[in-house]
Amino acid sequence: MTVEPHRLALQRAPAARETRHRVATWLRANMVLLLIVPTLVFLGCFLVAPYLNMLVMSFRNPSTTSVFAPGYTVANYGKALTDPYYLGVLAQTIEFGIVTTAICATIGYPVAYHLARTRSRFKGLLYVGILSPLLVGVVVRCYGWIILLANNGLINNGVKKLGLFPHGLMLMYNAFGVGVGLVHVFLPFMILPILSSIQSIDPALEEAAQSLGASRTRVMLRVVIPLSLPGIQAGSILVFVLTISAYVIPILLGALKIKIMPTLVIQLLIDAFLWPFGAALAFILAASGAAVVYIFIRVTGRLMKGLT
Amino acid sequence: MTTLTISGLTKRFGEVTAVDDLSLEIAEGELVSLLGPSGCGKTTTLRSIAGFVQPDAGAILFDGIDITSFAPERRNIGMVFQNYALFPHMTVRENLRFGLEMRRIGRKEMAERIGKVLDIVQLAGLEDRYPRQLSGGQQQRVALARSLVIEPRVLLLDEPLTNLDAKLREEMRFFIRSLQKRVGITTVYVTHDQAEAMVISDRIVVMFNGRIRQLGDATEIYSHPVSREVADFIGLSNFIDGRVKARTGDDRYAVETPLGEIWCRSVLTLPVGNPATVVVRPESIELKREPSNDGNVNSIAGRVRDRFYLGNIAGYRVVCADGSVIQVQEEPWHASAVSDQVWCVFAGDLAWIIRQ
Numbered sequence: 001m002t003v004e005p006h007r008l009a010l011q012r013a014p015a016a017r018e019t020r021h022r023v024a025t026w027l028r029a030n031m032v033l034l035l036i037v038p039t040l041v042f043l044g045c046f047l048v049a050p051y052l053n054m055l056v057m058s059f060r061n062p063s064t065t066s067v068f069a070p071g072y073t074v075a076n077y078g079k080a081l082t083d084p085y086y087l088g089v090l091a092q093t094i095e096f097g098i099v100t101t102a103i104c105a106t107i108g109y110p111v112a113y114h115l116a117r118t119r120s121r122f123k124g125l126l127y128v129g130i131l132s133p134l135l136v137g138v139v140v141r142c143y144g145w146i147i148l149l150a151n152n153g154l155i156n157n158g159v160k161k162l163g164l165f166p167h168g169l170m171l172m173y174n175a176f177g178v179g180v181g182l183v184h185v186f187l188p189f190m191i192l193p194i195l196s197s198i199q200s201i202d203p204a205l206e207e208a209a210q211s212l213g214a215s216r217t218r219v220m221l222r223v224v225i226p227l228s229l230p231g232i233q234a235g236s237i238l239v240f241v242l243t244i245s246a247y248v249i250p251i252l253l254g255a256l257k258i259k260i261m262p263t264l265v266i267q268l269l270i271d272a273f274l275w276p277f278g279a280a281l282a283f284i285l286a287a288s289g290a291a292v293v294y295i296f297i298r299v300t301g302r303l304m305k306g307l308t
Numbered sequence: 309m310t311t312l313t314i315s316g317l318t319k320r321f322g323e324v325t326a327v328d329d330l331s332l333e334i335a336e337g338e339l340v341s342l343l344g345p346s347g348c349g350k351t352t353t354l355r356s357i358a359g360f361v362q363p364d365a366g367a368i369l370f371d372g373i374d375i376t377s378f379a380p381e382r383r384n385i386g387m388v389f390q391n392y393a394l395f396p397h398m399t400v401r402e403n404l405r406f407g408l409e410m411r412r413i414g415r416k417e418m419a420e421r422i423g424k425v426l427d428i429v430q431l432a433g434l435e436d437r438y439p440r441q442l443s444g445g446q447q448q449r450v451a452l453a454r455s456l457v458i459e460p461r462v463l464l465l466d467e468p469l470t471n472l473d474a475k476l477r478e479e480m481r482f483f484i485r486s487l488q489k490r491v492g493i494t495t496v497y498v499t500h501d502q503a504e505a506m507v508i509s510d511r512i513v514v515m516f517n518g519r520i521r522q523l524g525d526a527t528e529i530y531s532h533p534v535s536r537e538v539a540d541f542i543g544l545s546n547f548i549d550g551r552v553k554a555r556t557g558d559d560r561y562a563v564e565t566p567l568g569e570i571w572c573r574s575v576l577t578l579p580v581g582n583p584a585t586v587v588v589r590p591e592s593i594e595l596k597r598e599p600s601n602d603g604n605v606n607s608i609a610g611r612v613r614d615r616f617y618l619g620n621i622a623g624y625r626v627v628c629a630d631g632s633v634i635q636v637q638e639e640p641w642h643a644s645a646v647s648d649q650v651w652c653v654f655a656g657d658l659a660w661i662i663r664q
Contacts, residue, residue, distance in 0.1 A: 207360055208393035210380040212407035212458060222406070226397050304397075 058279035067275050076280035086264075086281065090288060093261040096175065097244040097292070100182050101190075104239045105232060107183070108190035112231070113224070115191070116198035130192075133185045142252040145181050146172065149253070178254040185249070186242055190235035197231025198224065226303070233300045237293055244289050261285040309336040310370050310461040310494050312357070317366035319352050319518075326352040328518035329366070339488050339495040341505035344515035345541065350498045353515075354464050357496060359383050370461055381410070386455030386493075387464045391471060392447045394439040400426075400450050401435040407458035425457040428487065445476050452484070456491060463488070463495040469504060481507045502542045506530070514538050530589075532575070535662055539587045546593075546634050548586040549664065552578045561661055566630040567608045571656030576663065583664040590637040592658035595624060595650045606659065608652040610634060612644050626652055 058076055060068035080086045115126055133141065148154050149171035156168040171177055201224060209219045225232075247262040256263060261281065268278035312334040319327040327349040334340045342350035355361040357368055359380035367376045375383055395403050404422045413421070426432045429449040439447055448468060455463060468484070469477045485508045488495050499505050505512050506526035514522040514529060522534045533539035536547060550565030559573045563586055570586050578584055599607035610626035613633070617623075617640065624636040624644065634652050644650055 202391065202393060204389045204391060204393040205395060207358075207380070208387065208389060208454075209395070209406065210360075211358055211383075211385055211387040211464075212454070213381045213384070213410035214406070215379075215381055218410065223395060227395075 054279045054282065057276055058283050060276040062274060062276050067273075076277045077284070079277065080280050080284050089259045089261055089264055090284065092259060093244050093285065094288060094292060096179075096258075096260055097240045097289070100179060100186065100243040101236050101240045103179065103183050104187055104190040105194075105236060108187050108235065109194060109225075109232070111187075112191045112194035112228075113198055116195050116201075117203070130188050134188055138185070138248050139252070141185065142181060142249060145177070145184070145253060149177050149180070172253055173255050173257040175254075175258050178250045178258055181249040181253045182243055182246055186239045189238040189242065193234040193238070194228055194231035197228040197234075201227045229300055229304045233297065233304070236296065240293065240296075241289060244285065309492065311336055311372070312462055312494050312496070313367075313369040313372070314353070314357070315367045315369065317353065317356055317363050317368070319349075319356060319361055319363050325518050327356070327363070330515075330518070330520060331366075332513060332520065332523070334494055334496065336494055337492040338510045339485070339497060339508060341497045341499055341509040341512045342515055343499055343502060343505040343512050343542075346500060348515040349518035350500075350513075350515050351466060352518075354466055354496055354498045357462065358385055358387050358464055384458070384461045385464055386458060386460035386462070388448075388451045388455050388466065388468045390467045392439075392451040392468075394447055394450055394454070396439055399436050399438055400431065400442070403439070403450060403454050404457050407454065411458060421457050421459075425453045428456070428490070429453045444472055445480065448472060448480065449483075452487065456487075456493070461494070463493045465495065465497045467498055467500070469499075469501075477504070484508060514541065516541075532660055533587060533662065536585060536587075536664075539662065544590050544635055544637075546588045546590065548588070548632070550584060550586065552580050552582045552584050552661075554580060560656070563661065567628050567632070568606075570606050570608075570659060571604060572606075572659035572661050573657060574661035576661060578661065578663075584661045585664050587660045587662055588634075588654055588658065590623070590635040591621075593634065593636045593652050593654045595626070595636055595638055595642065595644045596653045597650070599651045600653050604656045606654050606656060608634065610650060610652055612646050612648045612650055615644070615646055626650060628652075 057068065059072045059074065060076075061071045061073050062076070063069035111130065115123065115130070118126070120126075136144075146153065150156070151168055151170075151172070153171070155171060159165045160168055171180075205223055205227070206219050209223045210216075214222060244260075245262055247266060250258060250260055250263055254260075254263075256267075262285070265278050265282050265285070268274045268281065272278075314330060314332040314334075317327050317330040318325070330349070330353060332340070342353055344350050352361055356363050359375075359378060363376065367374050369375065370383070395406065398406065401422060404425065405418060408418045408421065422435075423432070426435065429452055431446060431449055431453065434442065434446065434450075439450065442450065448471075451468070465484070469480050472480060481504055484497075497505070497508060499508075506529075509526065511523060511525055512529050513520050516537055522529055522538045524532075529538065530542055533542065533545075539545040539547070548563075548565050548567060548570065550563040550570065552561055553564040553569060554562045555578070556562060556571075559575055561572055561574055561578065561584075563570045563572060563584055565586065572586050574584075595612075596607075599609070608628055610628040612624055613627045614625040615622065620640060621637045622640050622642050624638060626634045626636055628634060636652060638644070
């Protein structure tokens with residue numbers, strides 16, 4: 001029944017009809033693509049557009065009287081990449097990211113392994129424990145650490161009372177304090193990917209290695225860790241990227257005593273009002289982070305050659 | 309060459325006793341199968357020998373030396389797992405090298421040994437493949453090679469053929485058997501497949517509920533089962549309950565049953581009047597038109613209820629006077645038809661008594 005008008009239309013305007021028909025077929029076949037339109041619009045408005053705006057900003061001429069002066073320049077990048085001060089902060093940021101990642105991996109791996117292999121009734125509780133840092137807001141969590149780590153905080157009062165360190169310990173406003181805060185909250189991002197990759201390793205492989213004469217340590221080094229590299233890789237990338245872009249925790253626990261890029265960028269934008277230069281620094285940080293991640297993927301990728 | 313002794317092995321998991329006071333001696337170069345249904349404790353026994361399970365009581369001895377407290381890596385065993393457990397991130401060569409590296413074997417000897425063992429399992433040329441690039445049968449042989457290349461004292465096989473297709477499985481039985489004979493290694497083989505156990509083993513251990521129910525070669529286990537459980541697990545059986553009527557020789561008995569008097573054999577000493585069950589294998593019975601007039605041959609009257617044809621045999625289910633059913637396997641060309649009146653005829657030598 002419905003075929004009839006169809007055919008009539010074809011007779012009337014064959015070419016137009018054919019085009020419309022093709023579009024309709026394509027739409028019907030790819031209707032599912034419509035589902036991503038809201039996401040694309042959202043990302044376009046709130047991610048891509050601001051980034052493009054920032055990118056343009058980073059090439060603007062600086063001005064003392066307005067946000068930027070007319071004309072374009074690459075001087076912002078030139079200054080950032082030649083001034084030893086900014087390069088030093090960049091290096092320190094990357095180093096800080098690498099160290100935090102390494103600490104998270106070292107602490108997180110045994111936890112992930114245990115959780116992957118345990119048959120305990122309290123497994124669910126362990127999961128909650130691991131996710132607990134994420135259940136508390138960042139500011140509250142930091143004030144918790146401040147109560148513990150401050151110069152007149154719980155720990156310092158304790159050790160002073162016990163007479164261990166009469167002058168107290170410097171636990172905050174340095175890399176240690178910031179590191180503690182970051183490791184605490186980023187640990188789940190390391191543990192969960194490693195956990196899932198260990199869960200996918202057949203426990204019989206460990207037994208096979210043992211039966212062939214490998215000690216527990218050798219089993220870990222030769223079988224379990226190599227096979228869980230994908231998880232270590234994913235977790236490390238997450239923690240590294242989050243660390244080098246962290247702002248709130250370094251501000252609250254480091255109070256600008258520790259120089260890293262995000263705090264510096266915000267300082268330039270808000271305090272010094274140097275928007276073009278701040279934007280350039282932000283892009284340099286992003287590019288450097290991406291470069292480190294790229295190198296890391298290449299290196300670990302070589303180690304995982306047999307896995308895929 | 310190693311003698312393996314298991315003495316009083318006991319392992320409990322909570323309320324369940326997986327292995328219950330199991331003792332077993334395995335001679336140098338012997339292949340012994342642990343055969344039983346799942347949950348009978350055969351795998352737990354194997355894992356205790358490997359050291360992955362710490363027994364609650366009892367001991368494992370290699371050549372008389374107690375190794376119960378040794379960690380698995382210090383036992384010098386070769387183990388083949390049901391799913392092969394090949395290291396997926398290593399090539400065939402690296403898989404084989406793993407155990408040798410743990411033993412700090414020199415480079416030259418390593419290469420020699422790997423070459424030799426790859427020849428034995430017919431995998432030469434595949435050294436640089438990853439496990440996922442191999443077929444199931446090839447993976448199986450790599451697993452065998454990996455456990456043999458370290459020249460272990462004892463080889464442990466945990467249902468190694470379960471994941472292969474039926475055809476390959478039968479082939480591999482002979483392959484493993486001849487390989488084991490060639491290498492001459494003391495071997496424990498866990499399986500739930502009776503045919504596999506019968507083809508491959510020097511001796512078979514039939515296990516139920518963590519205990520050894522019977523120990524013997526394939527012929528003994530099949531022809532002279534000690535209990536209904538064993539007879540039922542291994543092959544098809546007819547069970548006819550009755551009472552001992554007379555003992556007519558050292559191992560000859562007459563048993564009074566609802567189907568009449570049956571002549572049979574037993575190594576058990578059974579007093580007259582004792583309850584007893586007669587076991588007859590379906591293939592031991594012939595279907596005849598007339599009862600036999602030989603005094604040593606039993607004849608039971610019945611009517612054919614079902615007939616089925618399997619190509620190599622013709623199967624029958626015969627209903628007897630008391631309503632019980634006797635299963636019979638005849639030559640495929642045997643031509644009794646459904647509802648024929650027949651005689652189930654079997655020699656007294658082929659009937660076997662077990663305790664009730």
